[in-house]
Each structure stands twice: as C-alpha cells, then as structure tokens.
Amino acid sequence: MTHGLVIEKRGAICLLTIDREPARNALDAPTSRAMDAAITAAEADPSVGAVIVTGTGDRAFCSGMDLKEAEQIGAGHGLIPGRGFGGITERKRSKPLIAAVNGAAVAGGFEIMMACDMVFAADHAMMGVSEVKRGLFAFAGGIQRLAAQVPRATALAMILTGELLPARRLYELGVVTEVVPADRLLTRAIAVTEAMLANSWQAIRDGRALYELSTGMDIDQALAVGNAWGKATLDSADSREGIAAYANKRDAQFGDGPTAPPTS
The missing domain is CATH 3.90.226.10 (2-enoyl-CoA Hydratase; Chain A, domain 1)
Structure with missing residues (x-):
C-alpha cells in the first residue's frame, strides 16, 4: 500500500x-x-x-x-x-x-x-x-x-x-x-x-484506440482509418488463431494474456 x-x-x-x-x-x-x-x-x-x-x-x-x-x-x-x-x-x-x-x-x-x-x-x-x-x-x-x-x-x-x-x-x-x-x-x-x-489483448487495444479516434472524426474519416488498420488485424497471428479455434471448436490461445501458450 x-x-x-x-x-x-x-x-x-x-x-x-x-x-x-x-x-x-x-x-x-x-x-x-x-x-x-x-x-x-x-x-x-x-x-x-x-x-x-x-x-x-x-x-x-x-x-x-x-x-x-x-x-x-x-x-x-x-x-x-x-x-x-x-x-x-x-x-x-x-x-x-x-x-x-x-x-x-x-x-x-x-x-x-x-x-x-x-x-x-x-x-x-x-x-x-x-x-x-x-x-x-x-x-x-x-x-x-x-x-x-x-x-x-x-x-x-x-x-x-x-x-x-x-x-x-x-x-x-x-x-x-x-x-x-x-x-x-x-x-x-x-x-x-x-x-x-480472455479475448485477444491486441484486438482489445486496437478496438479501443479506433473507438477513441472515431469519436473525433466524421464517419468517412473513421472508416478510412479502420480500413488502413484492417490489413494488420486480418493478417495477425491472433486473428489466425481465433479463426482456427472457432473452426476446430476449441478455446483460442492468443499471443498475450491469460490464454497465451507457454513460451518455453
């Protein structure tokens, strides 16, 4: 304390x-x-x-x-x-x-x-x-x-x-x-x-950041920013893991956070 x-x-x-x-x-x-x-x-x-x-x-x-x-x-x-x-x-x-x-x-x-x-x-x-x-x-x-x-x-x-x-x-x-x-x-x-x-921490951070940016933009600007960020999230390891986990009916293990796989 x-x-x-x-x-x-x-x-x-x-x-x-x-x-x-x-x-x-x-x-x-x-x-x-x-x-x-x-x-x-x-x-x-x-x-x-x-x-x-x-x-x-x-x-x-x-x-x-x-x-x-x-x-x-x-x-x-x-x-x-x-x-x-x-x-x-x-x-x-x-x-x-x-x-x-x-x-x-x-x-x-x-x-x-x-x-x-x-x-x-x-x-x-x-x-x-x-x-x-x-x-x-x-x-x-x-x-x-x-x-x-x-x-x-x-x-x-x-x-x-x-x-x-x-x-x-x-x-x-x-x-x-x-x-x-x-x-x-x-x-x-x-x-x-x-x-x-339990979700992807990177997706949490990015989603929060996009929301904050969007509050100060008109919708066209906000969509442009979202699209500019889109490729990175679509190609991310967390995205691939989340999709694979859904397809294989298992829990996702994202790259950081409490579900991250062991690093050893």
Missing part, C-alpha cells in the same frame, strides 16, 4: 482501491501521485491487461479533491501535468480502465469515473459535478465528457446546480455500463474484466 491507495494484482488485473474512507476517498496530492504512478506502472507491465479503480467502504467512490488540504495549501495539487486529476482524466492509455463505483462519485471522482472505459456502479451510488457549490467548475474532464455523452438539458442541469443523480439515471443515459447490488459490485466488475481479457 502506498499513500491512500491499495494496489493489488488479481491475475491479469491491476486493482486500485482509494483508501481514504474518513475523507470520503477524496484524493490529496500524495494519493493522486500514487494513482498516477500505479497506472503508469500497469501500462508498462506486459502481464497487466486492465486496471480497475474503486474505493474503500460504501459511502464514496471518490469525492474529488481533498478540500481540507486545498484550504491549507491551495487547490489543484491533485492535478498531474499532462495526465489530469489522479493521473487519469487527461491520460492517453492503451489498456482498459474500469470503474467499480462503490458510493458517491462526486466532482473529481465523477471526472475519474467519466474517463473510464466501463463503469459498474452500486445501486445506491450518486454521481455528479458539485464544483459549482465550491466556486469552481469541472474543468478537468467532467464538463467536456458530459457535453459529449449526455443530453444538453440534463448535462447543464448537473453542471449549473451541482446536484447529484442516482446511478440508475446515468445508466439510462448510457454513462454507466451496469448497476448492481453493492455486495456484488467488485465481483461483477472483476468477472466482466476477466471475460474481456
């Missing part, structure tokens, strides 16, 4: 648990730096296929910036240059990042959640950007991702009032992947992540 953060390896999953429950899992500057370092390490570790981030307890996933610290030393010390709050909200990643939202995801905590690729939420979790109540606004990714993903009237109501919405409402809007009972949250997030990692 580093400052305020528990780092565990669950097979091919790196599990990061924010462990500041008395502070509603708010990130002070050392914990934010620890999160940044842990994700950097996971990105560089070939045995890690995905990262899950969650919080301790059932009150809060993350309540954003540690306001007591901010009152003492000034706001913004949890922002990592070039990678954002907690080293997540502006980071360029190649590996999937999954949020297991065990409680309130507020302010910077909501921004972390919105930066994740999949979001599993406990059924009691509340979510939103409350910065306006503190004389701030969610500039580290919250407003930008709300603008891209949530209808205008709902997004602006969240931004301008600072009021929170239940996880079920964010699920209806397509922001949350799945809402589950709190006692099943981490089990479900890990199970889905493990099922994902």
Whole structure:
C-alpha cells in the first residue's frame, strides 16, 4: 500500500482501491501521485491487461479533491501535468480502465469515473459535478465528457446546480455500463474484466484506440482509418488463431494474456 491507495494484482488485473474512507476517498496530492504512478506502472507491465479503480467502504467512490488540504495549501495539487486529476482524466492509455463505483462519485471522482472505459456502479451510488457549490467548475474532464455523452438539458442541469443523480439515471443515459447490488459490485466488475481479457489483448487495444479516434472524426474519416488498420488485424497471428479455434471448436490461445501458450 502506498499513500491512500491499495494496489493489488488479481491475475491479469491491476486493482486500485482509494483508501481514504474518513475523507470520503477524496484524493490529496500524495494519493493522486500514487494513482498516477500505479497506472503508469500497469501500462508498462506486459502481464497487466486492465486496471480497475474503486474505493474503500460504501459511502464514496471518490469525492474529488481533498478540500481540507486545498484550504491549507491551495487547490489543484491533485492535478498531474499532462495526465489530469489522479493521473487519469487527461491520460492517453492503451489498456482498459474500469470503474467499480462503490458510493458517491462526486466532482473529481465523477471526472475519474467519466474517463473510464466501463463503469459498474452500486445501486445506491450518486454521481455528479458539485464544483459549482465550491466556486469552481469541472474543468478537468467532467464538463467536456458530459457535453459529449449526455443530453444538453440534463448535462447543464448537473453542471449549473451541482446536484447529484442516482446511478440508475446515468445508466439510462448510457454513462454507466451496469448497476448492481453493492455486495456484488467488485465481483461483477472483476468477472466482466476477466471475460474481456480472455479475448485477444491486441484486438482489445486496437478496438479501443479506433473507438477513441472515431469519436473525433466524421464517419468517412473513421472508416478510412479502420480500413488502413484492417490489413494488420486480418493478417495477425491472433486473428489466425481465433479463426482456427472457432473452426476446430476449441478455446483460442492468443499471443498475450491469460490464454497465451507457454513460451518455453
């Protein structure tokens, strides 16, 4: 355990648990730096296929910036240059990042959640950007991702009032992947992540990258990029293995990940 953060390896999953429950899992500057370092390490570790981030307890996933610290030393010390709050909200990643939202995801905590690729939420979790109540606004990714993903009237109501919405409402809007009972949250997030990692890790990375590029392109540009990448995936060893496994009615053994064949 580093400052305020528990780092565990669950097979091919790196599990990061924010462990500041008395502070509603708010990130002070050392914990934010620890999160940044842990994700950097996971990105560089070939045995890690995905990262899950969650919080301790059932009150809060993350309540954003540690306001007591901010009152003492000034706001913004949890922002990592070039990678954002907690080293997540502006980071360029190649590996999937999954949020297991065990409680309130507020302010910077909501921004972390919105930066994740999949979001599993406990059924009691509340979510939103409350910065306006503190004389701030969610500039580290919250407003930008709300603008891209949530209808205008709902997004602006969240931004301008600072009021929170239940996880079920964010699920209806397509922001949350799945809402589950709190006692099943981490089990479900890990199970889905493990099922994902049984697929080709290269295909996962490429599919994710193409999606991210496509969100900033018109359809013709996105199709052109997809076609440019297409030959590599059609000719890849993982593609040949996946097709052969289907044809021969066996499980695929891809070149990396938990199903990779022995190298000896």
